[in-house]
Amino acid sequence: MIQSKNMIKTIGDKMILKGISLEIDGGESVAVLGPNGAGKSTWLKITAGLLKPTEGELFIAGKSFKKDHLNLKQLIGYLGHQSFLYDHYTPVENLTFFAKLYHLPDPGDKIHRLLDEVGLSFFKHEPVRSFSRGMIQRLAIARAILHDPEILLLDEPHTGLDQQAVQILNQVIQRKKKEGVTVVMATHDFPQVMSVCDRAVIIKAGRVKDDVSLQQKTADWLYDHYERQAVQ
Numbered sequence: 462m463i464q465s466k467n468m469i470k471t472i473g474d475k476m477i478l479k480g481i482s483l484e485i486d487g488g489e490s491v492a493v494l495g496p497n498g499a500g501k502s503t504w505l506k507i508t509a510g511l512l513k514p515t516e517g518e519l520f521i522a523g524k525s526f527k528k529d530h531l532n533l534k535q536l537i538g539y540l541g542h543q544s545f546l547y548d549h550y551t552p553v554e555n556l557t558f559f560a561k562l563y564h565l566p567d568p569g570d571k572i573h574r575l576l577d578e579v580g581l582s583f584f585k586h587e588p589v590r591s592f593s594r595g596m597i598q599r600l601a602i603a604r605a606i607l608h609d610p611e612i613l614l615l616d617e618p619h620t621g622l623d624q625q626a627v628q629i630l631n632q633v634i635q636r637k638k639k640e641g642v643t644v645v646m647a648t649h650d651f652p653q654v655m656s657v658c659d660r661a662v663i664i665k666a667g668r669v670k671d672d673v674s675l676q677q678k679t680a681d682w683l684y685d686h687y688e689r690q691a692v693q
């Protein structure tokens with residue numbers, strides 16, 4: 462589903478990604494781990510089509526992203542550090558705006574269903590500027606899945622969320638996994654990795670350091686393994 466071939470990103474004289482090669486199959490759920498500054502967000506942004514690589518190639522569903530990026534972007538839902546929401550708009554207005562961008566016909570019912578799922582029905586006509594971080598993130602996940610993407614790219618989605626928001630976010634992610642959506646999540650949160658992902662890729666200094674299955678593994682095992690990689 463995702464093939465990242467020798468992805469290199471240079472900004473100024475800094476080489477942020479030094480050749481990331483990764484293949485992620487349809488329906489996999491993969492954690493991208495690594496220390497601050499390792500290049501996780503940069504790789505996710507390139508995969509979401511928000512940044513161009515300096516070198517390397519990206520294939521989504523077997524097609525070259527460079528050649529077909531407008532169509533392939535429709536297959537991707539991205540939840541990053543910025544919510545991309547308009548704070549003077551209400552949740553309904555925000556989602557209606559994004560539905561138009563995705564050319565969704567008659568999105569009304571879907572918007573109300575999604576707002577219900579993320580627990581924002583009561584606030585759906587309130588401007589987003591009055592929302593807490595948790596409420597914004599819940600609306601941002603609804604925005605990211607509005608067009609039923611086949612790939613969900615999540616950049617530290619749990620950071621700064623209260624328990625209720627974490628639970629709602631995880632319910633949405635689990636539903637998407639059951640529907641066969643490919644989930645890729647950059648995070649520092651090991652318990653969340655264990656509840657969401659079946660594979661972990663460790664990135665260090667712009668390179669893939671390790672790639673492990675999480676089947677039959679515990680959070681303690683992952684933590685020990687990660688610490689061993691960090692000192693090598």
Ligand SMILES: Nc1ncnc2c1ncn2[C@@H]1O[C@H](COP(=O)(O)OP(=O)(O)OP(=O)(O)O)[C@@H](O)[C@H]1O
Nearest residue numbers: 472475477495496497498499500501502503504647
């Ligand atoms: N636009 C930019 N200009 C210059 N340097 C940048 C830019 N974007 C990222 N970097 C640098 O690239 C490196 C990788 O950043 P990135 O955000 O991808 O790391 P990360 O692994 O996601 O880190 P974190 O866990 O802290 O989010 C960092 O050293 C960062 O300062």
